[in-house]
Amino acid sequence: MIQMSCKGLTLGYNSALVQNLSFTVAEGDCLYILGENGAGKSTLMKTILGLLTPLEGSVDLGGGVHANEIGYLPQQSQAQRDFPATVWEVALSGCQSRCGLRPFYTQEEKELARQSLRRMDMERFSKRCYRELSGGQQQRVLLARALCAARKMLLLDEPVAGLDPAASREFYQIIAQLNEKDGVTILMISHDMEAALRYASHILYLGEKVFFGTRDAFAQSNSGRRYLEQGEGGRAWHC
Amino acid sequence: MALLIEKLAQYWSYPFVRYALVVGVLVALCSSLLGVTLVLKRFSFIGDGLSHVAFGAMSVASVLNLTNDMPLVMGITVLCAILLLGTGRNARINGDAAMAMFSVGALAVGYLIMNVFSTSANLTGDVCTTLFGSTSILTLTKTKVWMCVALSVVVVLLYIFFYHKIFAVTFDESFASATGIRAKEYNLILAVVTAVVIVMAMNLVGSLLISALVIFPAMAAMRLFKSFRTVTIFAAVFSVFCATAGILTSILAGTPVGATIVTADILLFALCTLVGWLRRR
Numbered sequence: 001m002i003q004m005s006c007k008g009l010t011l012g013y014n015s016a017l018v019q020n021l022s023f024t025v026a027e028g029d030c031l032y033i034l035g036e037n038g039a040g041k042s043t044l045m046k047t048i049l050g051l052l053t054p055l056e057g058s059v060d061l062g063g064g065v066h067a068n069e070i071g072y073l074p075q076q077s078q079a080q081r082d083f084p085a086t087v088w089e090v091a092l093s094g095c096q097s098r099c100g101l102r103p104f105y106t107q108e109e110k111e112l113a114r115q116s117l118r119r120m121d122m123e124r125f126s127k128r129c130y131r132e133l134s135g136g137q138q139q140r141v142l143l144a145r146a147l148c149a150a151r152k153m154l155l156l157d158e159p160v161a162g163l164d165p166a167a168s169r170e171f172y173q174i175i176a177q178l179n180e181k182d183g184v185t186i187l188m189i190s191h192d193m194e195a196a197l198r199y200a201s202h203i204l205y206l207g208e209k210v211f212f213g214t215r216d217a218f219a220q221s222n223s224g225r226r227y228l229e230q231g232e233g234g235r236a237w238h239c
Numbered sequence: 240m241a242l243l244i245e246k247l248a249q250y251w252s253y254p255f256v257r258y259a260l261v262v263g264v265l266v267a268l269c270s271s272l273l274g275v276t277l278v279l280k281r282f283s284f285i286g287d288g289l290s291h292v293a294f295g296a297m298s299v300a301s302v303l304n305l306t307n308d309m310p311l312v313m314g315i316t317v318l319c320a321i322l323l324l325g326t327g328r329n330a331r332i333n334g335d336a337a338m339a340m341f342s343v344g345a346l347a348v349g350y351l352i353m354n355v356f357s358t359s360a361n362l363t364g365d366v367c368t369t370l371f372g373s374t375s376i377l378t379l380t381k382t383k384v385w386m387c388v389a390l391s392v393v394v395v396l397l398y399i400f401f402y403h404k405i406f407a408v409t410f411d412e413s414f415a416s417a418t419g420i421r422a423k424e425y426n427l428i429l430a431v432v433t434a435v436v437i438v439m440a441m442n443l444v445g446s447l448l449i450s451a452l453v454i455f456p457a458m459a460a461m462r463l464f465k466s467f468r469t470v471t472i473f474a475a476v477f478s479v480f481c482a483t484a485g486i487l488t489s490i491l492a493g494t495p496v497g498a499t500i501v502t503a504d505i506l507l508f509a510l511c512t513l514v515g516w517l518r519r520r
Contacts (some may be wrong), residue, residue, distance in 0.1 A: 037266040097418035129465035
């Protein structure tokens with residue numbers, strides 16, 4: 001079932017970064033968005049979330065996904081790293097979108113936050129301070145928060161940036177598990193070719209030559225091959 | 240000790256002392272609540288900037304000979320707050336640069352207006368009072384006190400009502416707006432409430448020392464506590480305690496009210512830092 005289709009998107013702030021981009025995402029897909037810095041990956045993500053309006057074209061959601069029901073894992077900001085908040089408070093804030101104007105959380109929402117933390121194996125850290133956790137643990141808490149907001153689709157913006165290799169691997173596995181076991185649709189911005197070729201079902205490459213297709217088609221394509229060669233040369237894409 | 244209590248009891252019979260305590264405690268409470276959010280959003284200096292704007296507005300009001308300057312001062316300050324905070328992070332001019340421009344500009348123009356048009360014989364005294372709030376808290380009228388009480392009740396209720404949303408927007412604005420929280424509108428509310436609290440606080444500590452009321456409680460609480468809720472509660476308690484202690488001391492010792500409160504803030508902040516440091520060791 002098609003959950004999202006982008007038609008003729010032209011993205012950018014004043015001038016166009018990406019022109020006439022069209023692709024679709026079906027339920028259960030795992031789409032990796034690759035590309036150079038400044039190619040418009042984050043802009044695309046913000047447009048999908050409705051934080052930016054496209055210069056042209058449209059993003060249509062379907063298959064039971066609504067605009068406010070997409071889970072989002074933004075890039076971490078420096079300010080958050082010394083924010084006084086417990087893991088519990090952070091995870092619970094993911095339920096905020098369900099509240100509307102209601103000022104307090106219901107038991108149901110608290111249970112949902114508990115479940116999400118449990119799924120990320122972070123429940124025992126509930127009372128711990130967010131800023132005292134390791135980078136990988138912080139990302140898991142943010143993922144738990146995203147799961148409170150939505151169960152069908154997750155958007156992740158460079159989730160492993162700043163994590164050490166072991167924590168990155170672990171995080172990719174968690175994502176893959178969510179995708180395969182729970183059927184959550186994943187859209188992820190990444191620089192990690194290896195992970196993309198391993199876990200992605202589809203790849204969207206933004207750059208001079210835009211590519212959209214399955215993982216295997218990407219490995220065969222020109223941009224894919226060039227990307228791979230670069231990777232084997234000096235891992236230039238490992239930013 | 241008995242002498243002190245007797246002296247306090249004697250002062251307590253004067254209405255202006257009671258007014259000062261009521262207004263002082265309420266303003267301290269409101270500014271500390273907002274302070275937690277402002278400090279975490281990296282807007283610590285908004286208190287300073289807006290209070291200078293309020294100073295400029297006050298000097299205009301005094302030149303116009305308005306009997307009740309509150310509406311004009313409030314209006315101008317709220318407008319500036321919306322311009323500074325409401326625009327969010329994508330503003331043309333950098334946040335801190337814009338703030339500095341507003342702040343210094345309003346201060347200079349305010350002083351200039353007072354200097355050129357003022358009819359008062361004691362200009363330096365007037366300016367000093369507005370900047371340092373040395374006596375104005377002791378000359379509050381009944382109307383002003385009630386206005387202060389009403390505004391504080393509104394601020395505290397708003398804070399409680401929007402507490403979880405304030406947390407969400409402060410912790411992660413982009414996640415909040417992606418999940419459908421109207422972050423921009425909350426920023427706007429925050430701006431307006433901040434302006435209201437700052438105009439109220441000018442009566443207490445004057446425009447120069449408002450930053451202290453906003454920053455110290457939040458910073459002290461962050462030294463000791465780890466959750467947003469405990470930080471907020473402790474900041475409020477800290478601020479109310481310092482305000483009470485400061486006002487009582489200034490009455491007994493005859494020191495300027497605003498400066499005494501801020502000194503109390505500094506001392507207690509140092510204590511909190513020490514305790515936090517010892518606990519971490």
